[in-house]
Amino acid sequence: MTREQILRLYLEDELLVQKGYLKEGEGVDAKWADHRNKKIVEVIKFAIEGVINGDSQTMMTRKINQFLDKD
Amino acid sequence: MCYAGENRFDFTEGMNVIIGDNGYGKSKLYDAFYWAMYDECYDTNEKEWKKTRLIGNSLISDKAVFESSDSLVRASVKLTFKDIAKDCQYIVERILTGQKKGQEFITDTDSVEEITYRQIAGMTGKLITSPDEVDRIKKKVLPDNIRPYMWFQGEQVESIIDFGERDSLTQAINVLSNISRFDEISEVADAWGESASDQYHRKVKSLSTDKDSSDRLEGERNKIVERITLLEKDLRQYKDNLGTAEEETDKLVNKQEEAIQIRELDVRRKGLEQQLTQTVEEEQFERVDLYQKMFSRRWVLKGSADLVKAYNGKFSAYNDIKITKRAEAKARIEAENNIIKKLQTRLPVNVPEPHNVEKMLRLERCLVCNREAEEGSEAWEAIRQLLSEPDNDLQELEKELATNHNFESDFRRLSQHGYAMEQDIHRVDADIKSALRRLNRLDKRRRSLADDVEKVNNDYANLVTESAIDGERAKRLLSELQAKNEFANRFRANLTRAEIELERKQKELEEIDAKLGDLVKGELPAWLEEKKKLLMDFRDLAQSTRERVFDKLVKQLEDEANKHYRQMMQGNLSAQGIIKLMESSKGNYMPRLVDGEGNPLMQLNTGNIILIKLSTIMAIISARQGSRDTDLYTLITDAPMSVFGEDYTIGFCKTVSSVYRQSIIMSKEFYKNETLRRQLLTDSEINLGKVYMITPSIAESERSNRNSLSTNIKALN
Numbered sequence: 019m020t021r022e023q024i025l026r027l028y029l030e031d032e033l034l035v036q037k038g039y040l041k042e043g044e045g046v047d048a049k050w051a052d053h054r055n056k057k058i059v060e061v062i063k064f065a066i067e068g069v070i071n072g073d074s075q076t077m078m079t080r081k082i083n084q085f086l087d088k089d
Numbered sequence: 090m091c092y093a094g095e096n097r098f099d100f101t102e103g104m105n106v107i108i109g110d111n112g113y114g115k116s117k118l119y120d121a122f123y124w125a126m127y128d129e130c131y132d133t134n135e136k137e138w139k140k141t142r143l144i145g146n147s148l149i150s151d152k153a154v155f156e157s158s159d160s161l162v163r164a165s166v167k168l169t170f171k172d173i174a175k176d177c178q179y180i181v182e183r184i185l186t187g188q189k190k191g192q193e194f195i196t197d198t199d200s201v202e203e204i205t206y207r208q209i210a211g212m213t214g215k216l217i218t219s220p221d222e223v224d225r226i227k228k229k230v231l232p233d234n235i236r237p238y239m240w241f242q243g244e245q246v247e248s249i250i251d252f253g254e255r256d257s258l259t260q261a262i263n264v265l266s267n268i269s270r271f272d273e274i275s276e277v278a279d280a281w282g283e284s285a286s287d288q289y290h291r292k293v294k295s296l297s298t299d300k301d302s303s304d305r306l307e308g309e310r311n312k313i314v315e316r317i318t319l320l321e322k323d324l325r326q327y328k329d330n331l332g333t334a335e336e337e338t339d340k341l342v343n344k345q346e347e348a349i350q351i352r353e354l355d356v357r358r359k360g361l362e363q364q365l366t367q368t369v370e371e372e373q374f375e376r377v378d379l380y381q382k383m384f385s386r387r388w389v390l391k392g393s394a395d396l397v398k399a400y401n402g403k404f405s406a407y408n409d410i411k412i413t414k415r416a417e418a419k420a421r422i423e424a425e426n427n428i429i430k431k432l433q434t435r436l437p438v439n440v441p442e443p444h445n446v447e448k449m450l451r452l453e454r455c456l457v458c459n460r461e462a463e464e465g466s467e468a469w470e471a472i473r474q475l476l477s478e479p480d481n482d483l484q485e486l487e488k489e490l491a492t493n494h495n496f497e498s499d500f501r502r503l504s505q506h507g508y509a510m511e512q513d514i515h516r517v518d519a520d521i522k523s524a525l526r527r528l529n530r531l532d533k534r535r536r537s538l539a540d541d542v543e544k545v546n547n548d549y550a551n552l553v554t555e556s557a558i559d560g561e562r563a564k565r566l567l568s569e570l571q572a573k574n575e576f577a578n579r580f581r582a583n584l585t586r587a588e589i590e591l592e593r594k595q596k597e598l599e600e601i602d603a604k605l606g607d608l609v610k611g612e613l614p615a616w617l618e619e620k621k622k623l624l625m626d627f628r629d630l631a632q633s634t635r636e637r638v639f640d641k642l643v644k645q646l647e648d649e650a651n652k653h654y655r656q657m658m659q660g661n662l663s664a665q666g667i668i669k670l671m672e673s674s675k676g677n678y679m680p681r682l683v684d685g686e687g688n689p690l691m692q693l694n695t696g697n698i699i700l701i702k703l704s705t706i707m708a709i710i711s712a713r714q715g716s717r718d719t720d721l722y723t724l725i726t727d728a729p730m731s732v733f734g735e736d737y738t739i740g741f742c743k744t745v746s747s748v749y750r751q752s753i754i755m756s757k758e759f760y761k762n763e764t765l766r767r768q769l770l771t772d773s774e775i776n777l778g779k780v781y782m783i784t785p786s787i788a789e790s791e792r793s794n795r796n797s798l799s800t801n802i803k804a805l806n
Contacts, residue, residue, distance in 0.1 A: 024267070031637060033626075058623055061281075061623055065277045065281075066274065068277060069274050069277060070270075078281075086616065086624075088614065
């Protein structure tokens, strides 16, 4: 299963529409490069890449903090 | 080992079949595959895999040992795997050598493994010596995680997806899907959510207007968080315990019906056997008593009623005659005496004097009238009578009667006994009839009980064979089920209590968070609030997606399993039902057969269970059809159909040939049933590879000496 296929499965989840992150149908057939402006999609990608690359939990947490922290 | 000399099988794509009866070498062939790859053979007696060093001698052909001239014997199995896409071959060979030492034959402790890689086009090859490379090639030929679903024996099917094994199906789903990726992502999401929450609360605390209140609230919060963590841990534990108890209960429930039947049959059998023993004893007693009753109940007198009657008749007649005669004689004498008296014809007593009378009798002449009186004449008798007194005649008569033995009293006693026994004699027939009726009843009862015992014993034996549960195990199983149910109830109660408390604590936590928020001076950084929300939402999303993906896989497996189940059940209506992969309270999935309304069907026989499991195994493979996993690997299975009967054989073959690109099946079904064999060879729905018939060189009954035993291989197509 490719990282794009995994991403698509997350983006197809209704929860993203319910919480207002995506519009209905927006997650279907998404490409890896799509939705760059949506932080939740980027968070998902960080997690997928970290897991596929076999990164440690600490490294993954550091990466997500770098991405989301503004201090 | 029944294979001697060189034996070769060439398999092609499709379903390859090895046909042979029991004891013809099918399992040995299966063992050969396993041994070559894994240095192990399946010990059917001990139901476990054993390494070469434990079974060495049994791997060598007796014929080879017997015929060996140089005392050295070499056994080897060579498997050639072709990778058509890459135009190459991997040859796996395992070799075991042994030597005659006197009368003994001793094999080497370990076998030798040789793996050769060969390019088909260039005819170049190399022996692989690096252990890592050997391991890599073997895993390429058959990865460890799919081996149980690709290479198995019929009798192992139950354990591949064991209803008792908590997460075997979950493991199977993991094997052929990327669900573990989603689990890992969920773990990452949980860690990120927790980290963001901590960061957020640290910030809230740092911005507080009332440090004391904040500290107090934070202290309370920490306690609640601690308690929540503990409760969540407990909850997981309770769920785990409950799940285990429910799965164990489910497993036992599946056997419950059979266990109840076995227990009932066992109780019934024991009861019947007790009744039979009692009846046999009663019957034996009655038979012995029958002889005793000849005397104790006077049965010997049977039929003597007429005799007694006749005797009494005769005795009565005898008495009558005797009385009559006596009366007549008495009357006659009295009459004569009376007449004599009346007529005074008789001289007075002692006139003439007795000596003169005796003289006259002697002289045969009456000296009174001087006439002749010849002895015996009337005159002589008249003279003789003068010697006796007239009343003495009666006494003489009595004396005469008394001179012979008087049987009268004997006759009377006999008669009296006859009368006394008459009642008994009349009762004898009815008594004998009653005793024989009772004996007959006991005999019938004994036969009926013996039939019942035999029937119950047969039912019991069949059920025990079918379910592999004996009487003792059935008892244990039922008490175990009761105990597991009690455990499950206890865990359920614990779970409910923990859930209620957790809900309360989470509410308390929300209230404290709100209070802490109220103490914040100024505004919390928007990015932090956004981060917290994003990562908490991602945590929920990760969980939701994992469940959705897993459910989809389960549904896909379910559909595939049902497709295979229906195909295998083709034409057989004995066990309707739909396979449902049911989730236990702790998230494990188990295959169950349910009715149209989703209610589990409980009374399944071993055949049904095996079919469900085989369908599920095939579903795991076919759900991934077209992928590398299923196209590259070969199904090798020994006697997979032996437990579910010939009705399902063709359906099974069609299913196997549609699911597996290549399969090798060992079967006895096609040996015994020629119609089935013809169908196998001609049915266009079966994608057939090569079919071989194997037969031993010596019949099993004549195998006291295996020194000439080998296996004949005949290609049928």
